[in-house]
Amino acid sequence: xxxxxxxxxxxxxxxxxxxxxxxxxxxxxxxxxxxxxxxxxxxxxxxxxxxxxxxxxxxxxxxxxxxxxxxxxxxxxxxxxxxxxxxxxxxxxxxxxxxxxxxxxxxxxxxxxxxxxxxxxxxxxxxxxxxxxxxxxxxxxxxxxxxxxxxxxxxxxxxxxxxxxxxxxxxxxxxxxxxxxxxxxxxxxxxxxxxxxxxxxxxxxxxxxxxxxxxxxxxxxxxxxxxxxxxxxxxxxxxxxxxxxxxxxxxxxxxxxxxxxxxxxxxxxxxxxxxxxxxxxxxxxxxxxxxxxxxxxxxxxxxxxxxxxxxxxxxxxxxxxxxxxxxxxxxxxxxxxxxxxxxxxxxxxxxxxxxxxxxxxxxxxxxxxxxxxxxxxxxxxxxxxxxxxxxxxxxxxxxxxxxxxxxxxxxxxxxxxxxxxxxxxxxxxxxxxxxxxxxxx
Amino acid sequence: xxxxxxxxxxxxxxxxxxxxxxxxxxxxxxxxxxxxxxxxxxxxxxxxxxxxxxxxxxxxxxxxxxxxxxxxxxxxxxxxxxxxxxxxxxxxxxxxxxxxxxxxxxxxxxxxxxxxxxxxxxxxxxxxxxxxxxxxxxxxxxxxxxxxxxxxxxxxxxxxxxxxxxxxxxxxxxxxxxxxxxxxxxxxxxxxxxxxxxxxxxxxxxxxxxxxxxxxxxxxxxxxxxxxxxxxxxxxxxxxxxxxxxxxxxxxxxxxxxxxxxxxxxxxxxxxxxxxxxxxxxxxxxxxxxxxxxxxxxxxxxxxxxxxxxxxxxxxxxxxxxxxxxxxxxxxxxxxxxxxxxxxxxxxxxxxxxxxxxxxxxxxxxxxxxxxxxxxxxxxxxxxxxxxxxxxxxxxxxxxxxxxxxxxxxxxxxxxxxxxxxxxxxxxxxxxxx
Numbered sequence: 001x002x003x004x005x006x007x008x009x010x011x012x013x014x015x016x017x018x019x020x021x022x023x024x025x026x027x028x029x030x031x032x033x034x035x036x037x038x039x040x041x042x043x044x045x046x047x048x049x050x051x052x053x054x055x056x057x058x059x060x061x062x063x064x065x066x067x068x069x070x071x072x073x074x075x076x077x078x079x080x081x082x083x084x085x086x087x088x089x090x091x092x093x094x095x096x097x098x099x100x101x102x103x104x105x106x107x108x109x110x111x112x113x114x115x116x117x118x119x120x121x122x123x124x125x126x127x128x129x130x131x132x133x134x135x136x137x138x139x140x141x142x143x144x145x146x147x148x149x150x151x152x153x154x155x156x157x158x159x160x161x162x163x164x165x166x167x168x169x170x171x172x173x174x175x176x177x178x179x180x181x182x183x184x185x186x187x188x189x190x191x192x193x194x195x196x197x198x199x200x201x202x203x204x205x206x207x208x209x210x211x212x213x214x215x216x217x218x219x220x221x222x223x224x225x226x227x228x229x230x231x232x233x234x235x236x237x238x239x240x241x242x243x244x245x246x247x248x249x250x251x252x253x254x255x256x257x258x259x260x261x262x263x264x265x266x267x268x269x270x271x272x273x274x275x276x277x278x279x280x281x282x283x284x285x286x287x288x289x290x291x292x293x294x295x296x297x298x299x300x301x302x303x304x305x306x307x308x309x310x311x312x313x314x315x316x317x318x319x320x321x322x323x324x325x326x327x328x329x330x331x332x333x334x335x336x337x338x339x340x341x342x343x344x345x346x347x348x349x350x351x352x353x354x355x356x357x358x359x360x361x362x363x364x365x366x367x368x369x370x371x372x373x374x375x376x377x378x379x380x381x382x383x384x385x386x387x388x389x390x391x392x393x394x395x396x397x398x399x400x401x402x403x404x405x406x407x408x409x410x411x412x413x414x415x416x417x418x419x420x421x422x423x424x425x426x427x428x429x430x431x432x433x434x435x436x437x438x439x440x441x
Numbered sequence: 442x443x444x445x446x447x448x449x450x451x452x453x454x455x456x457x458x459x460x461x462x463x464x465x466x467x468x469x470x471x472x473x474x475x476x477x478x479x480x481x482x483x484x485x486x487x488x489x490x491x492x493x494x495x496x497x498x499x500x501x502x503x504x505x506x507x508x509x510x511x512x513x514x515x516x517x518x519x520x521x522x523x524x525x526x527x528x529x530x531x532x533x534x535x536x537x538x539x540x541x542x543x544x545x546x547x548x549x550x551x552x553x554x555x556x557x558x559x560x561x562x563x564x565x566x567x568x569x570x571x572x573x574x575x576x577x578x579x580x581x582x583x584x585x586x587x588x589x590x591x592x593x594x595x596x597x598x599x600x601x602x603x604x605x606x607x608x609x610x611x612x613x614x615x616x617x618x619x620x621x622x623x624x625x626x627x628x629x630x631x632x633x634x635x636x637x638x639x640x641x642x643x644x645x646x647x648x649x650x651x652x653x654x655x656x657x658x659x660x661x662x663x664x665x666x667x668x669x670x671x672x673x674x675x676x677x678x679x680x681x682x683x684x685x686x687x688x689x690x691x692x693x694x695x696x697x698x699x700x701x702x703x704x705x706x707x708x709x710x711x712x713x714x715x716x717x718x719x720x721x722x723x724x725x726x727x728x729x730x731x732x733x734x735x736x737x738x739x740x741x742x743x744x745x746x747x748x749x750x751x752x753x754x755x756x757x758x759x760x761x762x763x764x765x766x767x768x769x770x771x772x773x774x775x776x777x778x779x780x781x782x783x784x785x786x787x788x789x790x791x792x793x794x795x796x797x798x799x800x801x802x803x804x805x806x807x808x809x810x811x812x813x814x815x816x817x818x819x820x821x822x823x824x825x826x827x828x829x830x831x832x833x834x835x836x837x838x839x840x841x842x843x844x845x846x847x848x849x850x851x852x853x854x855x856x857x858x859x860x861x862x863x864x865x866x867x868x869x870x871x872x873x874x875x
Binding site: 044 | 509510511789790791792793795796808812832833
């Protein structure tokens with residue numbers, strides 16, 4: 001190995017080979033049986049439990065924890081999965097500290113919630129490792145439904161539709177299904193190809209075929225899909241990214257954080273993945289944190305995450321901020337980029353401090369940057385004719401009904417709800433129920 | 442600091458915490474460790490008659506039930522009396538008593554029901570210098586199949602007879618250990634008293650099957666696919682033991698009969714409760730088996746602090762303090778009216794009080810959309826279930842309605858007169874109020 005953290009520029013192999021395995025290992029290894037039983041014992045089995053209300057998919061958390069406590073994690077998994085077919089991934093990526101665990105009464109009582117997310121993973125991993133799929137299909141209905149996008153919303157929708165006896169085809173523009181689960185989440189949250197294995201497991205329901213490399217607007221139109229199917233569900237996510245709108249944004253080594261994260265997730269050899277010595281990430285959401293932390297874990301010497309507002313306004317949870325800080329990411333708030341310097345390739349980014357209403361203060365500073373990752377939000381990729389929008393998303397009412405008859409939408413591309421995996425699952429599932437009711441009613 | 446030294450039927454010990462006759466007291470090694478750890482006395486593991494010792498099973502001897510976090514709540518055992526030679530035990534007891542003259546050392550005995558057997562073993566035991574004997578009429582497993590242990594304790598005539606023999610053939614204080622596996626604990630206690638016993642100790646263990654192996658379909662502990670009932674002890678049996686102690690304490694016929702309290706004593710608080718109900722000291726086993734001998738340090742400091750706080754100079758001032766307040770149901774004041782009160786500041790909004798009351802009781806707790814739980818006085822019968830299921834200590838309490846206030850449940854004005862069932866108009870057997 002010749003490169004180190006100090007090597008200038010963007011190079012691969014800044015770390016010893018074993019360090020990559022350690023850095024990108026499981027952030028929260030699965031609880032062992034003893035740990036799970038101890039954690040499960042802390043659940044109070046609340047009445048009409050606040051954790052259920054806080055869960056976008058309304059998993060019956062006290063019930064599944066009681067099922068773990070009584071030695072039936074498989075039954076616990078079924079309780080989880082019947083509400084959230086991607087319960088395994090959600091157990092890994094949900095910001096539980098702002099959802100179920102924030103609502104846990106033991107958070108109120110002692111500041112230490114029951115480890116709901118980790119218990120969910122214990123249960124779902126147990127069942128999935130057994131290779132069983134606890135759900136079966138209803139009698140065939142003869143209905144054919146197109147699902148666009150093999151991300152969390154599309155997969156959840158497809159599974160529920162398949163359960164109801166419909167024939168589902170999922171179209172996805174990428175090479176692999178999974179959407180953001182496969183391409184958009186930090187590697188240490190979903191190790192050992194979990195996203196891929198989860199899709200394989202989900203498809204065991206039967207009745208679902210996936211056509212990858214088929215992008216809406218490029219390879220087919222919505223009108224064609226609607227014409228050839230009894231219903232269409234759009235779970236196309238947010239394929240576009242926001243731009244900084246700064247002069248020099250096109251300089252070399254400035255790229256979208258989502259692309260970096262996707263490249264890292266698909267890399268077969270992290271020691272060959274180049275990373276800058278001085279990395280600047282612009283943005284304050286989960287994507288920004290995932291990019292910044294992973295840059296650091298790849299061996300970058302200095303990683304700065306710069307957000308234009310105050311910390312409390314960051315979309316990344318306090319937990320994610322702390323994670324970033326613990327990995328050595330420097331978080332700078334109340335600063336927005338005003339200029340990009342460099343000859344051909346970026347060398348420095350100039351920021352100006354802002355106050356809370358984003359008024360410029362006139363005080364500026366520069367950060368050295370070999371590499372800049374932009375993570376200031378994603379947008380709907382409106383290359384294709386879509387149903388009516390609301391703001392910058394597809395307008396939906398009820399359970400994902402769009403302005404177009406026979407077309408539903410859910411997940412990040414649809415209006416309403418947080419842009420979370422778990423929310424996408426809930427919307428996909430609920431749209432499936434509505435599609436079923438509409439087709440069979 | 443309160444003086445914890447006790448004099449129980451003439452047997453002095455530095456504190457009222459004795460180890461019960463059980464596995465922890467089977468050997469010199471253990472007993473020396475116990476005394477070094479601070480235990481005031483030890484009842485040596487039960488001795489049998491001269492001859493080949495009993496044998497124990499070679500598989501598991503204990504079964505258990507657990508609470509949250511695998512807290513041991515109840516233990517069941519099928520171990521018999523000591524399986525070591527009588528002479529070995531006697532020699533060890535002699536050495537221990539010689540080295541710990543200020544600590545209580547009691548010999549627990551179990552031999553067949555004939556006078557010679559008891560006379561013979563008493564002669565041997567006296568030589569050890571021990572402070573007294575405890576007659577094991579309690580063990581419900583194994584030995585009872587051979588006509589000993591609880592098989593004796595369940596027949597008051599036998600209890601009295603053997604007690605008489607022991608008083609006749611020794612000058613040692615005699616403690617009769619009672620089995621709870623009977624309908625009325627006062628009967629064998631009376632028999633012990635009539636036989637001349639200096640004290641009774643209770644409870645011995647309770648017949649039990651702790652669990653069933655659902656693969657082998659055998660009771661636990663399982664020996665080669667089979668299980669026998671065992672003797673149950675530990676925190677789970679404390680309420681049963683407290684009641685039996687109280688039944689003896691408050692019986693006019695048995696008044697003044699010294700009691701050594703046994704049954705789930707785990708903390709100083711448990712010990713104080715037994716004493717308040719009339720026990721002159723307590724014996725401990727399961728807690729020591731669960732946590733080791735060191736727990737006695739907490740019992741000593743806790744009881745001492747409590748006595749100080751209560752202004753009591755010795756444990757004697759505590760013994761029996763609660764006995765006058767143990768009454769029959771018919772003597773309870775029906776004019777005492779209370780209502781549950783939920784402290785909103787300490788409520789963590791788990792809703793267990795609501796579920797318990799709504800599903801299984803009186804629909805006397807309301808729940809708002811934002812999870813505020815409040816008592817509906819017009820429905821609350823003050824059953825206390827909400828208090829018991831609430832995970833936060835002190836969050837829900839019972840508050841007495843003052844005299845003159847109207848109970849919204851019944852519409853009647855609260856009276857501070859005492860009135861019980863014996864004079865209640867609904868009682869067909871009522872007598873006129875005085």
